[in-house]
Amino acid sequence: MTPSGDNVIYAENLTKTFGAFTAVDHISFSVSRGEIFGFLGSNGSGKSTTIRMLCGILMPTSGYGCVAGHDIATEPELIKKSIGYMSQKFSLYGELTPYENLRFFLGIYKVPARQWEGRIRKAIEMTHLSEIKNRLTKDLSQGWKQRLALASSLLHEPEILFLDEPTSGVDPVTRRHFWNFIGHLSRNGMTVFVTTHYMDEARNCDRLVMLNKGKTVISGSPSQIIGSTCPDRPNADLNDAFISIMS
Template sequence: MTPSNDKAIVVKNLEKRFGSFTAVDRISFEVERGEIFGFLGPNGSGKSTTIRMLCGILTPTSGEGYVAGRDIISQPETVKQAIGYMSQRFSLYEDLTPYENIRFYLGVYKVAPGRWKERIAWVLELTRLQAVRDVLTRTLPPGWRQRLSLGCALLHDPEILFLDEPTAGVDPITRRHFWDFIRRLAGDGITVFITTHYMDEARYCEKIVMLNEGRIVAADGPENIIQSACPGKKEATLDDAFVALMAGRGEQTP
């Protein structure tokens, strides 16, 4: 398989085994450029393992994958340069200010020093943190810290942004604002690959892949998944579809 220039991510028969345990079982899917793509499943379904392979952190057992046109097996370091990643757990330095965190990650991402002033100003404006740029990060509300994490993940102009449960533990209003932010990024052409356990959030995704026990059980738009998993149920929600699919009913192929 060769990478497709019009696809942000291409995965073919991707597999990861740990000894006799198969965490990801020959999955295949594609993500369009500029798309908000949802990757859903219960804990232990293989989501995190797949993301680690796509980010060039974990080597697949077999299969192929291309992220931003880079081979995840032979070019893992170039993959890392093309992506931004934000984990569920806050990973910035709480004893630094937002400004200091931004400066630190500019160095981590090897952004040219001549661009630092512009990138710092851009992130502070984007995250609406100018007024607290010199306040210790640990004193900021959770939603503000999440905005800072997202801003730092965007410092090096990544083509693809991986968000692993970015709104876990924040209030509904903050979640709504966060999704407004995500839609703005996608509108600017950044591909957003997101995992979430909130099905109301997943409805914002243009396409969803659902995993169960390492296998894809659904791959389509949210409305089509609901109709396929819950036929004849006009009031069915994505929560209902998720429960049905995770129980083993209505299995699909991508």
């Protein structure tokens, strides 16, 4: 594998150690434009560490990574401009209204002021936030907060969207809406990199990588993975595949 024009995310032997602990152990993969790429694994398998390295937040210990054409070790600032990132823990400002939160991000991403109203209107319509835009963010329900976080990571119209466990703590209906929305983004050419530990959700991805203890266990499309792990069970799903790999 080499970084090519079509690979918007490319990782080769990406490794991160914290002292004696190896969180991510020589992971290699590539993601092409417009793909929904899923990162699966149990808690502590290295999903968040990988995503944080790809977003330019964490410096890799060794290995090479390239996101949107920029080296993750030397050009984190350029990466940050071309991606949207939604972290695992809700991390917007509770004392600000959704509207003020969105304005904050527009300012940081240096979006020209004359586009602000349009972008905010678009983000609010896309994520159906209009009825709550002037309440304090800390008073919103988990589902609203999640939508707001998504809206704010899309404001600057990034090439790639990184979502770290975006649907944890969200009800099934909202989750369904959420995945429909991600599908919509992908059809419009956005690359979506998503981590999850819900196997039913992972079906929505074009391709998957399963991680265990920082290492890649298996990769491929959902049906490829099911086919290769449970060849004798035609009705198997990703859950069965996951269990058979881990056991």
